[in-house]
Amino acid sequence: MKKQFAVIGLGRFGGNLVQELAHLNVEVLAIDIHHDVVQKFQDIATHAVQANAMDESVLKSLGLRNFDHVIVSFGENIEASILTTLQLKEIGVKEVWVKASNAYHQKVLDRIGADKVIHPERDMARRIAHHITSEKIIDYIEVSKEHSIVEVLATKKVSGKTLMDLDVRAKYGCNIIAIHRGEEVIVSPSADEVIQKEDLLIVIGHNRDINRFEKEGV
Ligand code: ADP
Secondary structure, X not given: OOOOEEEEOOOHHHHHHHHHHHHOOOOEEEXXXXXXXXXXXXXXXXXXXXXXXXXXXXXXXXXXXXOOEEEEOOOOOHHHHHHXXXXXXXXXXXXXXXXXXXXXXXXXXXXXXXXXXXXXXXXXXXXXXXXXXXXXXXXXXXXXXXXXXXXXXXXXXXXXXXXXXXXXXXXXXXXXXXXXXXXXXXXXXXXXXXXXOOOEEEEEEEHHHHHHHHHHHO
């Protein structure tokens, strides 16, 4: 059965999320308290509804308990975000993801059972910081506090070498899980794969190990 998504709060983040889900041909219910905002999503979302999500009876009447995944994005309206999250969990929504505005908000959301707390500005800032402080790091995704996936540019130093020559796992403790070469992506490359200049090596591991690999190994 197709997964059912709902996005509540159609501001900058929620609005973009609805657009992307619609591009992916995913069915999405879009909810906002403001009529004019809802209007803009009438032709984009599968359904766009004006409602105050803080009201439990509204959440019930919209049938949100049957949705697999609900994302709450209320910007600075922390009170609304907390109340809505609480109610969505109470009516039994399996996955409730919530955008947090600050660390305090995040703490409360974690306590009341949000399944994932999203920090788009902070996460994007981290990705960009990694990108601009290293000429080799092209992209960065945090997997946990200590682990990440990083896209590292292969320099002249390693081009022509095989993955076996690099021996990244033994020397640095991290793993090359894919190679991005032009339009092609080589997933789980074999040990005899020859690295070419300008390849993007997708590496997963502990931040400390990735750092060492990026500085000394590539
Ligand atoms: P963000 O910065 O998270 O992208 P914005 O502040 O740009 O968020 O937008 C938040 C949206 O959430 C606004 O469109 C606002 O109308 C909507 N909103 C705020 N409170 C409620 C509520 N109680 N129920 C439904 N929508 C709400």
